[in-house]
Amino acid sequence: MSIDGYIDDASPERLRLSDAADFDRVDQVRADSDAILIGAQTLRRDNPRLLVDSADRRTTRIAAGKPEFPLKVTVTASGDLDPGLRFWHHGGGKLVYTTDAGAARLADSLSGLADVVPLGAELDFGVLLDDLGRRGIARLMVEGGTRIHTAFLAADLADELQLAVTPLLVGDPEAPRFLDAATYPGAPHRRMHLADVTQVGDVAVLRYLPRGNRPGAEHADQDMVFLRRAIELAWLCPPSETAFSVGAVIVADGVEIATGYSRETDAKVHAEESALDKLDADDPRLARATIYSTLEPCSQRGTATRLPCTDRILRAGIPRVVLAWREPATFVTNCVGVEKLRQHGVEVRELTELAAEAMSMNRHLKLT
Ligand SMILES: [Zn+2]
Structure with missing residues (x-):
């Protein structure tokens, strides 16, 4: 053309x-x-x-x-x-x-x-x-x-x-x-x-x-497929000037079992938190699940009554985390989500090749 x-x-x-x-x-x-x-x-x-x-x-x-x-x-x-x-x-x-x-x-x-x-x-x-x-x-x-x-x-x-x-x-x-x-x-x-x-x-x-975003698409690494699904969800976040738009998907046995995105259910809810809230705490699939998040799970929160997502993931017993980009110092000076997860034996895979795509809905925010 x-x-x-x-x-x-x-x-x-x-x-x-x-x-x-x-x-x-x-x-x-x-x-x-x-x-x-x-x-x-x-x-x-x-x-x-x-x-x-x-x-x-x-x-x-x-x-x-x-x-x-x-x-x-x-x-x-x-x-x-x-x-x-x-x-x-x-x-x-x-x-x-x-x-x-x-x-x-x-x-x-x-x-x-x-x-x-x-x-x-x-x-x-x-x-x-x-x-x-x-x-x-x-x-x-x-x-x-x-x-x-x-x-x-x-x-x-x-x-x-x-x-x-x-x-x-x-x-x-x-x-x-x-x-x-x-x-x-x-x-x-x-x-x-x-x-x-x-x-x-x-x-x-x-x-x-064209169908690279869909589970089962040819050529696509499963992690790429589900992280792209998380990116799609991040586009659904109500816009904010003071927080990132993030998407999350929890997958067990190759199947999506819960999804979430920032501000999905209330103004403060995080993507991983929103996805985890949709499952019972004792759901046996969590022990073999992977959680996909467009952004590193947070390790501290402004809302004292809520656990950081890193702690929610550890508490749920999820053994594997896949993310696209580490939290920049825009809103939090030093996020240690990845470090903390790894210290507790959680496998963390960073698919940095999807970082730009995962950040694209956050372009209006100043990244530092
Ligand atoms: Zn969080």
């Missing part, structure tokens, strides 16, 4: 946002995929062949026992697809997912050119993916356009998002955007995991794991 989020301009001629190096990168991603999906609108608009261009990459595919080209897939609700499009007349198997009405319309025109698969009265991308899975497609590359990208992300069906940002501005409100407005899961607070950033010529390629 352009810097201002467009994937084309509004002219009939396709705007080339990628340079040769980025096209080559895309060719590699295609070669690594079992199938490539493109929406009917993009098919009509760009008329692509959707091939792997590199002969070497095709040879490598064949040597690995794969077809020379990935399966080519398109999606149309209406069934409005011209049999003269280049897509049908170049390499690779072709598959069209459509509605019952669309299938009736396409049965004759695409006969001998593609397999037409009706999905019912309406398109359902989850059903589509299940069908591809049954056909042995493990890795599907979705190349657009706007409607398809929006549908996949809104339905939370993408495992990985590669976003190539080219240093151009388009500025035309009639031009198609990377994504439309939609109800995205967890928006606007759920953060994707930024897996890596690569420079390809003057194009920045950002690779995200």
Whole structure:
């Protein structure tokens, strides 16, 4: 996309946002995929062949026992697809997912050119993916356009998002955007995991794991998953000028058993305290639990009637603590939560790679 989020301009001629190096990168991603999906609108608009261009990459595919080209897939609700499009007349198997009405319309025109698969009265991308899975497609590359990208992300069906940002501005409100407005899961607070950033010529390629925040997501270390969940909770804190926003999750046997966040139940309650208050003191799961907190548990409190969170954790018998950042000296001169927990035999893991993310809702506070 352009810097201002467009994937084309509004002219009939396709705007080339990628340079040769980025096209080559895309060719590699295609070669690594079992199938490539493109929406009917993009098919009509760009008329692509959707091939792997590199002969070497095709040879490598064949040597690995794969077809020379990935399966080519398109999606149309209406069934409005011209049999003269280049897509049908170049390499690779072709598959069209459509509605019952669309299938009736396409049965004759695409006969001998593609397999037409009706999905019912309406398109359902989850059903589509299940069908591809049954056909042995493990890795599907979705190349657009706007409607398809929006549908996949809104339905939370993408495992990985590669976003190539080219240093151009388009500025035309009639031009198609990377994504439309939609109800995205967890928006606007759920953060994707930024897996890596690569420079390809003057194009920045950002690779995200959209569901990196969700337990069970591929690639994600369990501690990262649950600490990210704590970060999500920290965004729910009522704002304060005099205290940090913190999120906490208690996990036992791989399952979340309680959550809390700062000021959740009253103006003074801490995240870990709020989570612990939701469990019985003698809950047997506490003895094998991990508590995830975006910030180091406190070791002293201004509210004399309440125990510091470090003492609450020790008293609960929780053997393991995972946190993102140590308490800075903004409100407390010397927090010794980590030291005290370790002295009492609690395992403490600090995931400092999530510190910036865990602090992001506290940017209005002066950190010292
Ligand atoms: Zn505390």
